Amino acid sequence: MKYFIGNWKMFGIPKSIEILNKINSFYSKDKNRNKYKVIFTPPYTLIESYSKYFKKKKINIGSQNCYQKDQFSSNTAAISSYMLRSVGAKYTLVGHSDNRSEGDTDSILKNKVYFALKNNLKVVFCVGENKTHKKNKKTFSVLKKQLTKVLERKFNKNNIIIAYEPIWSIGTGKIPSSQELTRTSSFIKKTLKNIFRSKSPPVLYGGSVDGNSVKLFKKINEIDGFLIGGASKSTKKFIDIIRNYYR
Numbered sequence: 001m002k003y004f005i006g007n008w009k010m011f012g013i014p015k016s017i018e019i020l021n022k023i024n025s026f027y028s029k030d031k032n033r034n035k036y037k038v039i040f041t042p043p044y045t046l047i048e049s050y051s052k053y054f055k056k057k058k059i060n061i062g063s064q065n066c067y068q069k070d071q072f073s074s075n076t077a078a079i080s081s082y083m084l085r086s087v088g089a090k091y092t093l094v095g096h097s098d099n100r101s102e103g104d105t106d107s108i109l110k111n112k113v114y115f116a117l118k119n120n121l122k123v124v125f126c127v128g129e130n131k132t133h134k135k136n137k138k139t140f141s142v143l144k145k146q147l148t149k150v151l152e153r154k155f156n157k158n159n160i161i162i163a164y165e166p167i168w169s170i171g172t173g174k175i176p177s178s179q180e181l182t183r184t185s186s187f188i189k190k191t192l193k194n195i196f197r198s199k200s201p202p203v204l205y206g207g208s209v210d211g212n213s214v215k216l217f218k219k220i221n222e223i224d225g226f227l228i229g230g231a232s233k234s235t236k237k238f239i240d241i242i243r244n245y246y247r
C-alpha cells in the first residue's frame with residue numbers, strides 16, 4: 001500500500017473542501033485506487049466538518065499535530081488526540097519540523113506518539129536532517145537519534161508511518177538524488193527494524209514533491225508514499241502527483 005498525504009499547514013477555510021471533493025472524485029474513478037490511500041491534514045478548525053463530509057467517502061482526515069497529554073488538561077489552546085478522535089480524525093502528524101523548531105523535544109514527541117496511539121489515531125511520525133547536518137555528514141546519526149529517542153518496541157508499529165522530510169528540501173524545490181534517497185530510506189528502515197524487532201513500518205518521503213519531482217522517486221522501492229505540502233493545496237497539482245507516479 002502507498003500513501004499520498006496532503007499537509008495543508010496554515011491553509012484552508014470551510015469552502016476549501018472543494019479542493020478535496022474533486023480529489024475524492026478522481027480517486028473514486030482511478031483504476032489504480034486499490035494501490036494507495038489518500039489522507040489530508042487540514043488545520044484543527046476544519047477537522048470535524050471535513051471528517052463528517054468524507055466519512056463515507058475515500059479521503060481520510062487527520063490532524064497536523066496533537067498535544068502531549070491524554071484526554072483533557074489545563075493547557076490553554078491545547079488539543080489532545082482524544083479530542084481529535086472524538087471529531088473524526090483518523091491520523092495525526094507528530095514531529096513535523098515546523099513544530100520541532102517551535103520547541104517539540106524528543107521527550108514531548110514520545111508522549112505525543114504514546115497518547116495518539118492510545119486514543120486510536122494512526123501516527124505519521126516526521127523526521128529529517130537540516131542543511132548543516134547534511135553538510136557535516138550527520139544525516140544518519142541525526143535520523144537514528146530522532147527515531148530511537150521517540151519510538152519504542154512496545155508501540156504498535158501497525159499504526160505508525162514514518163515520513164522522512166529533509167528540512168532543506170521543504171518548500172525549496174531542492175530534492176535529494178534518487179541514490180541519496182535510496183540510501184537514506186534503507187537506513188531508516190533498518191533502524192526501524194531494530195527498534196520494532198520486525199518488519200519496518202512504511203516510510204514516506206516529503207519535501208518539494210510535485211508532479212515533476214515524483215517521477216524521480218517512483219523507481220525507489222523503499223519509498224512507500226509521500227507527504228505533500230505546497231502541492232496539496234491544489235486539486236490539479238495533487239492529482240498530477242498520483243497520475244505521474246503510476247504512469
Ligand code: 13P
Pocket residue numbers: 007096165169170171172206207208209227228229230231
Ligand atoms: P512542501 O511539499 O511544500 O515542500 O512541504 C513538505 C512538508 O513539509 C509536508 O509536511
